[in-house]
Amino acid sequence: MNNKKLRIIYAGTPDFSVPALQALIDSEHEVVAVYTQPDRPAGRGRKIRFGPVKQLAVDNNIPVEQTVTLKTEEEQQKLRDYQPDLMVVAAYSLILPQAVLDTPSYGCLNIHASLLPRWRGAAPIHRAIQAGDTETGVTIMQMAAGLDTGDILHKITIPITATDGGQSIHDKLSAEGATGLMTVIDQIINDELQPEVQNDELANYAHKLSKAEGEIDWNKSAKEIDCLIRAFDAWPTAYTLYRGKPLKLLASTVVENNSQATAGEVINESKDGIDIATGEGAVRITRLQVPGGKKLNARDFLNAKSLLGETFPN
Numbered sequence: 001m002n003n004k005k006l007r008i009i010y011a012g013t014p015d016f017s018v019p020a021l022q023a024l025i026d027s028e029h030e031v032v033a034v035y036t037q038p039d040r041p042a043g044r045g046r047k048i049r050f051g052p053v054k055q056l057a058v059d060n061n062i063p064v065e066q067t068v069t070l071k072t073e074e075e076q077q078k079l080r081d082y083q084p085d086l087m088v089v090a091a092y093s094l095i096l097p098q099a100v101l102d103t104p105s106y107g108c109l110n111i112h113a114s115l116l117p118r119w120r121g122a123a124p125i126h127r128a129i130q131a132g133d134t135e136t137g138v139t140i141m142q143m144a145a146g147l148d149t150g151d152i153l154h155k156i157t158i159p160i161t162a163t164d165g166g167q168s169i170h171d172k173l174s175a176e177g178a179t180g181l182m183t184v185i186d187q188i189i190n191d192e193l194q195p196e197v198q199n200d201e202l203a204n205y206a207h208k209l210s211k212a213e214g215e216i217d218w219n220k221s222a223k224e225i226d227c228l229i230r231a232f233d234a235w236p237t238a239y240t241l242y243r244g245k246p247l248k249l250l251a252s253t254v255v256e257n258n259s260q261a262t263a264g265e266v267i268n269e270s271k272d273g274i275d276i277a278t279g280e281g282a283v284r285i286t287r288l289q290v291p292g293g294k295k296l297n298a299r300d301f302l303n304a305k306s307l308l309g310e311t312f313p314n
Contacts, residue, residue: 011035019178108143120148121206129231151195165233218264222281257282264312
């Protein structure tokens with residue numbers, strides 16, 4: 001086993017990127033710099049807060065770079081000055097020019113939250129759940145100039161269960177990404193990589209999420225609506241209009257519907273949830289949030305309010 005110590009630049013910003021950075025910090029390798037998005041206002045007070053990756057870097061006395069572009073010669077030279085053996089990217093949200101991809105001795109790795117080439121692009125976790133995929137995973141890939149088109153170096157597969165949402169899959173893949181990254185780094189050091197070229201014909205583009213996508217069309221099937229609710233549970237959240245205001249639906253399951261109810265009509269309420277007719281079958285809402293209210297389990301919601309007989313618009 002080769003014990004070579006690598007100089008690594010890490011690029012990432014949100015919570016998803018934290019476990020992999022922590023794994024590098026805990027390893028024998030040296031994280032010589034962390035690149036992350038500029039600080040932005042957050043919360044009701046709109047105060048400037050460090051992103052999760054920056055906070056971890058600061059806590060470990062790692063130099064932090066927050067450039068808005070890597071396309072200038074000045075920024076590219078600054079990156080070269082760190083003399084990296086490897087650059088690791090995880091949810092960084094900044095395009096790396098070819099000059100940057102070519103700088104580290106071992107190139108640049110990306111931790112991608114899908115089983116490439118199934119979902120390329122900005123929102124692979126959400127699109128996998130929304131599409132009804134039964135499995136997903138994390139891919140460690142060698143970065144190339146195209147969008148998530150580089151060679152596959154390592155994949156870890158996990159199931160998408162009927163109770164999984166965007167947040168739960170996010171958390172699982174974030175942890176698996178750290179594990180996969182360390183496996184690939186060991187393979188790099190020991191010259192054991194077996195790159196796999198992606199089949200472009202199997203690729204789908206995971207479009208960036210928008211709030212407008214969250215509005216439910218009750219004429220769709222229960223399965224489609226359930227997948228949408230679970231995919232968007234953390235953001236942007238699925239919703240329907242209730243007396244002119246958005247009622248957020250945060251968790252659901254598919255149930256049978258033997259009634260002749262109109263799509264969008266609340267047909268049953270119980271401690272297990274609120275059943276709503278759809279174009280095919282029904283969805284049972286198990287967690288929801290009224291405008292200005294708290295997120296509540298259906299049982300707690302029904303202690304104060306009933307929706308039975310309501311018909312939500314399509």
